[in-house]
Amino acid sequence: xxxxxxxxxxxxxxxxxxxxxxxxxxxxxxxxxxxxxxxxxxxxxxxxxxxxxxxxxxxxxxxxxxxxxxxxxxxxxxxxxxxxxxxxxxxxxxxxxxxxxxxxxxxxxxxxxxxxxxxxxxxxxxxxxxxxxxxxxxxxxxxxxxxxxxxxxxxxxxxxxxxxxxxxxxxxxxxxxxxxxxxxxxxxxxxxxxxxxxxxxxxxxxxxxxxxxxxxxxxxxxxxxxxxxxxxxxxxxxxxxxxxxxxxxxxxxxxxxxxxxxxxx
Numbered sequence: 716x717x718x719x720x721x722x723x724x725x726x727x728x729x730x731x732x733x734x735x736x737x738x739x740x741x742x743x744x745x746x747x748x749x750x751x752x753x754x755x756x757x758x759x760x761x762x763x764x765x766x767x768x769x770x771x772x773x774x775x776x777x778x779x780x781x782x783x784x785x786x787x788x789x790x791x792x793x794x795x796x797x798x799x800x801x802x803x804x805x806x807x808x809x810x811x812x813x814x815x816x817x818x819x820x821x822x823x824x825x826x827x828x829x830x831x832x833x834x835x836x837x838x839x840x841x842x843x844x845x846x847x848x849x850x851x852x853x854x855x856x857x858x859x860x861x862x863x864x865x866x867x868x869x870x871x872x873x874x875x876x877x878x879x880x881x882x883x884x885x886x887x888x889x890x891x892x893x894x895x896x897x898x899x900x901x902x903x904x905x906x907x908x909x910x911x912x913x914x915x916x917x918x919x920x921x922x923x924x925x926x927x928x929x930x931x932x933x934x935x936x937x938x939x940x941x942x943x944x945x946x947x948x949x950x951x952x953x954x955x956x957x958x959x960x961x962x963x964x965x966x967x968x969x970x971x972x973x974x975x976x977x978x979x980x
Contacts, residue, residue, distance in 0.1 A: 727765045731756035732875035732909040736883060739900060741891040745979045751866045752978060754883050756875035756911060757781060759790035766793045769869075774798045776865040778857055780878040784808035784815075789873060801860070803853045805846050805878040814838075818934065820916045826930045835933030836940070839877070843945040846881050848952055854885050855964040861886065862966075862974040874911030876904040876937050881945055888949075888956050889966065890975055897942075904937040911935055 727733050733756075737749030753772065757779075761769065779792060782804035792800060817825050829835075861868060870886075872878035880901050887897045903909065913931060915922040953959035960966045966974075 725768055726908075727755075727761070727768065729760035729762045729765050730758055730769075731911060732904055734903065734909075736887070736900060739887065739892045739896045741979065742893055743891060745891075745975075747887070747890060747892065748978055748980045751868070752861075752883075752886065753867070753869040754875055754879050755869060755871045756879075756909075757785070757789050757871055757873050758792040759786075761793040766795065769793070770795050770798075772867055772869070774867050774869055776801055776860065776868045778803060778868060778870045778882070780805045780853075780870070780872040780882060782806050782808045784812060785873050799865070803856065805850050805853055805872070805882070806842075818931065819914060822921075823924070823927060826927060830930040830933065835930065836938070839933060839938070839941050840944040842877065843881060843941050844948040846878065847885075847945045847948045851963045854882060855966065857882060858886065858889055858960075858964060858966055858974060859970060861977065862970045866977050874904070874935065875909075876901075876911065876935075877941075880904065880937065880942070884942060884945065885964075886974075886978075889960055889971060890978055894946075898939060901942050902937050902939070 725733070732754070734754060735749055736752040736754060737747050739747045741747075750772070753774075758765075758769070758777070774795065776799045777792065777795070779800060779802045781789070781802070785808075814829060817829055821829075857870075870879045870882050884897050884901060887900070913923070913928075913935060915927075921927075949956060949959045949963075953963050960971065961968075
């Protein structure tokens with residue numbers, strides 16, 4: 716596999732997991748253009764300096780994949796003048812509301828009941844499969860927007876790992892990026908400075924014990940098996956990426972070519 720070209724990554728004080736997806740290699744020898752596709756966690760806590768940096772990217776569109784519950788918890792994105800903000804929730808606020816409340820507020824026994832014995836990882840795998848198979852309209856809208864006029868673009872959810880991770884992966888599949896490079900980019904969300912800051916009720920002595928954090932890790936890790944589950948769902952449901960893009964997302968050959976011309980060198 717051709718190695719990714721490294722790019723300078725800024726240190727943002729209030730935005731986690733920000734990066735330029737540029738440099739990733741395609742199977743036909745091209746690369747994703749720098750400065751056209753970015754990904755991050757939510758922008759609700761961006762500082763003035765963060766906002767100034769984001770404004771300097773000349774973004775056309777921000778795709779926010781959070782649902783209403785996420786936005787109530789974290790707040791709305793910082794306002795960037797002249798940038799279109801498109802909210803496309805990739806999860807239902809009511810789906811798992813009690814689960815995530817327990818993640819934030821539950822005691823050790825409650826966390827064991829919902830996460831122990833591989834239940835946390837199994838939930839993540841099921842979520843990835845569901846987002847791919849049931850959110851085709853949303854992913855179709857993203858790809859068509861990128862193909863037409865919506866670049867440079869930033870994609871984010873809460874942590875910038877799962878919903879944004881899948882959406883970035885779908886975009887990279889449409890561009891023909893090497894599968895290994897897609898996985899490698901996804902796994903960069905595990906870097907300590909990029910990880911989502913878990914917010915739990917209670918004191919640090921009880922809310923963030925080693926056992927609690929061990930139970931929570933499957934929810935906040937980027938794991939190969941999660942993304943591979945999404946890829947497997949594409950194969951099982953549509954028989955392959957090309958059919959998924961054409962039939963599942965309604966992306967015509969002409970639109971796919973426009974997408975490649977906008978985002979690839």
